[in-house]
Amino acid sequence: MNHLIYHVRYSRWATGRTLESVRALSDEQMDREVGGSYGNLRGTLTHIYQADQAWFARLMARPTGPLAEFPPAAARDAWERDWLELLDRYVAFAEGLDDDAWGRVMAYRDSRGNPYQSPVWQMLGHWANHGSYHRGQVATLLRQLGTKAAGTDLIFYYRESEA
Numbered sequence: 001m002n003h004l005i006y007h008v009r010y011s012r013w014a015t016g017r018t019l020e021s022v023r024a025l026s027d028e029q030m031d032r033e034v035g036g037s038y039g040n041l042r043g044t045l046t047h048i049y050q051a052d053q054a055w056f057a058r059l060m061a062r063p064t065g066p067l068a069e070f071p072p073a074a075a076r077d078a079w080e081r082d083w084l085e086l087l088d089r090y091v092a093f094a095e096g097l098d099d100d101a102w103g104r105v106m107a108y109r110d111s112r113g114n115p116y117q118s119p120v121w122q123m124l125g126h127w128a129n130h131g132s133y134h135r136g137q138v139a140t141l142l143r144q145l146g147t148k149a150a151g152t153d154l155i156f157y158y159r160e161s162e163a
């Protein structure tokens with residue numbers, strides 16, 4: 001099995017656990033300015049979601065612009081459902097790739113319009129790493145709000161998926 005498939009599955013699992021950690025929070029807690037790259041919990045989660053949307057669109061060879069073109073649903077339960085469905089599509093996409101497809105070079109533009117070309121394996125590797133980085137920020141923001149974050153370390157996923 002391609003190790004990146006495992007990381008795509010892990011990213012879906014870890015984001016699901018992160019969403020469970022924020023589900024019971026009030027809108028005030030989600031919007032409270034506590035610092036971080038995006039000011040508050042909602043801003044950080046929105047960034048992850050929008051980047052997830054953009055990278056999947058690029059993998060599907062669809063043009064993308066600014067991340068704002070991927071607004072999350074206003075209702076948090078709909079946003080969560082949409083996000084998890086997107087992550088399920090990532091898993092299905094990765095599981096459906098053959099060896100040649102992993103190396104296929106994709107042309108795309110970043111959120112500022114700069115052109116790039118990357119192989120699929122690098123795009124998925126970046127996407128998985130990006131999510132991990134920002135889920136770590138979410139864990140810090142949750143602690144600042146006095147709540148507990150679910151464990152999303154990769155070793156927890158290994159242990160759970162192998163059990």
